[in-house]
Amino acid sequence: MSIFKPATAALLLTAAAARAEGPGLGQPLEAADIPFYATYVKPDGTGLPAGSGTAAQGAEIYAAKCTTCHGETGSEGPVMPPVGPNDVWAKPAGSYWPYATTLFDYIRRAMPLEAPKSLSDDETYALAAFILERNGVIDADTAMTAETLPAVKMPNHGNFTDVWAKQGAKPW
Amino acid sequence: MTRSTIDGAALDYAAGGGLLSRRTLLASAAAGTAAGLLQPRMAQAEAEIPEWTKAAGARARGYGAPAAAESAVQRAIIEPWQDVAPAFSLSGTPHHKLRGTITPSGLHYEVHHGGRPDIDPARHHLMIHGLVERPLQFDLDALERYPMVTATHFLECAGNSLFNAVMPEPMQAGCDMLHGLVSNTEWTGIPMAVLMEEAGVKPEGKWVVAAGADGPSLARSIPMEKVMSDGMLALYQNGERIRPEQGYPMRLLLPGFEGNMNIKWLTSLWVTEEPVHTKDESGEYTEILADGSSVQFTFAMGVKSFITHPSSTMTMSGPGFYEISGLAWTGAGKVAKVEVSADGGTSWAEAALAGPVLPQALTRFSLPWHWDGSPLVLMSRATDETGAVQPARADWKARYHASNFLHYNAIQPWQVTAEGAVQNVYL
Secondary structure, eight states: OHHHHHHHHHHHHHHHTOOOOOOOOOOOOOOOOOOOOSSSSTTTTTTSSEEEOHHHHHHHHHHHHTTHOOOSSSSOOOOOOOOSSOOSSSSHHHHHSSTTTTHHHHHHHHOOSSSTSSHHHHHHHHHHHHHHHTSSSSSSTTOOOOTTTTTOOOTGGGGGEEEEHHTTTTTT | OOOOOOOOGOOOOOEEEGGOTTHHHHHHTTTTOOTSSOOOEEEEEEEOGGGGGGOOOOOOOOOOOGGGTTTTOOOOEEEETTSSTTTTTEOOOOGGGGOOOOGGGGGGGEEESSSOOOOOOOGGGGEEEBBSOOOOOEEEEHHHHHHOEEEEEEETTTTTHHHHHHHOOOOOOOOHHOOOSEEEEEEEEHHHHHHHHHBBBBBBBOOOEEEEESSOOOOEEHHHHHHHHEEEEOOOOHHHHOOGGGGGTTTETTTTOOOGSSSSEEEEEEESSOOOOIIIIIIIIIIETTTTTTTEEOBBBEEEEEEEEEEETTOOOOOEEEEEEEEEEESSSHHHHHHSSSSSSSOOOOOOOOOOOTTOOEEEEEEEEOOOOOOOEEEEEEETTTOBBOOOOHHHHHBOOOTTOOOOOOOOEEEEOTTTEEEEEOO
16 A cells, blocks of 8 residues: 555645645634624525514514614614615615515624624514514514515515626626 | 916916826926926024924834824714714725825724724634634634735725715715725735635635624625635734724725625634625615616725815915826726816826826826916826726716615816815716
8 A cells, every 4th residue: 555655645735735825723613612693694594593573572672672773663764774665765674685584684693783682583583573564575463483584575686686696896 | 375486388288277297397307497496595594493493302102193283184984873873983084184095094994883893802713614624713823823915905985975976966075074985005914715725615615704793793795706816814904903993803805895895803704605695785785776776796896086186175275386186996906097187077188197006906196287276177087907987977876776875986076266265066
């Protein structure tokens, strides 16, 4: 078998060179050490946790934690109101965004602005349900869960052109 | 008021409105005919000696600061929702008070979606995970031992120049408010390809979702192709560690791509097959077109320029000689040409570009000008090496929905009045 040794060594050298010029000081990262905000819920629902929430439950949370920025009903603002159409923001989250899963992920990682990551998964589902229901995208009785949220068909979904796919880094 | 002694009739004009040949000053200096610019003065025995020339100076200090008299040179801070959401803010670089091309670190523009986090560098990690052979984490001490590269690049917020994009009447404000969300820095850090290859990207890994360690954990999906070609993990800004405002202790740098994607306070790179449609690429950084449809993943910034000297809010100090100076850039590579007009676009003259002209970096342009004191409109028009040319405002507006304020790169006209006021106008 000794004749294979030089070949193996050469392969290893090639692999090391292909792994660029770094000193290789990265430490192993265990799955348990990856926080949720280091990933993102995908449009197909991958990454959604267990839990559920309804628009009615969401309305209570919204009234307590969200109105200062987004307005009494979600369409007044002043800050980028998520319910549309409105007079403040042309891209309301609950009707303009192409995927409903983004609502869950963004609310969970970033809202409310002064206390991000303070909402439970159930509260987050409830707020997503509230926003979608206020936009007329879902009915009041449908609870949002890991199964129902990715199944929501957003009204503006088919209205985007992917410029990267179309022309790469050439400015639009 | 400083009166120039140049004889306007004798000058070499390059275009209307008093634009001079780029060689004007060099030529006249060489011929020794700089008409009164150099007036020898006799030594005066009675001349005043200022007090700082008659005293010892201040003691050394560990970290320098601008002169006290320059304290007014500040970023223009915009908090669109004031106390309702003060963590959302924009801070514009005062380009009309700066020269050269490098933006001082303390004046680099900022856009914060959730304020400026206070990060303990000893507890900050960069994670690379997802579709990789070896999920890895790096602390700052480890990263400091990697071979580093240095490159000068602009960053521009996709929302730069937003007031010109959407306001029905031109806002009268300085370049800090109008065009301040672009800055230029010498960045030093580690090529992203080195770190990604250490983790071993799987063949199906085509996108990277980068996330920051700020409160909102701002995240963007980035094509692997871009990350591997010229992405940098930036650790240093103009030679010193990155400022907290720019992402301390580390940020992602994607030359030419809209600022929002250059994730500050970078803590995670998650390799995926597809973009994940984060909040920012779903709504805040997509553009609605004139037909009501939208474009998304519009990453690179278009070719753009504006005149910084003179510019809106300035006052001319009388007729005579001036150097018109400004900044040009493009996300598509290098600036190829900047033309200047002093008659509202009727005629144009090519400006000189201060070299070296670097890709995806601010380029300073200049052109000598003899202002005869009559009202006129100055403007600059940049062309990049791909042949793309800055559009007129009306042409830019025609492409987009009235509400769109992103990726505005139209020509900036400045009206100079007979009184010498410089004002923002639309043409």
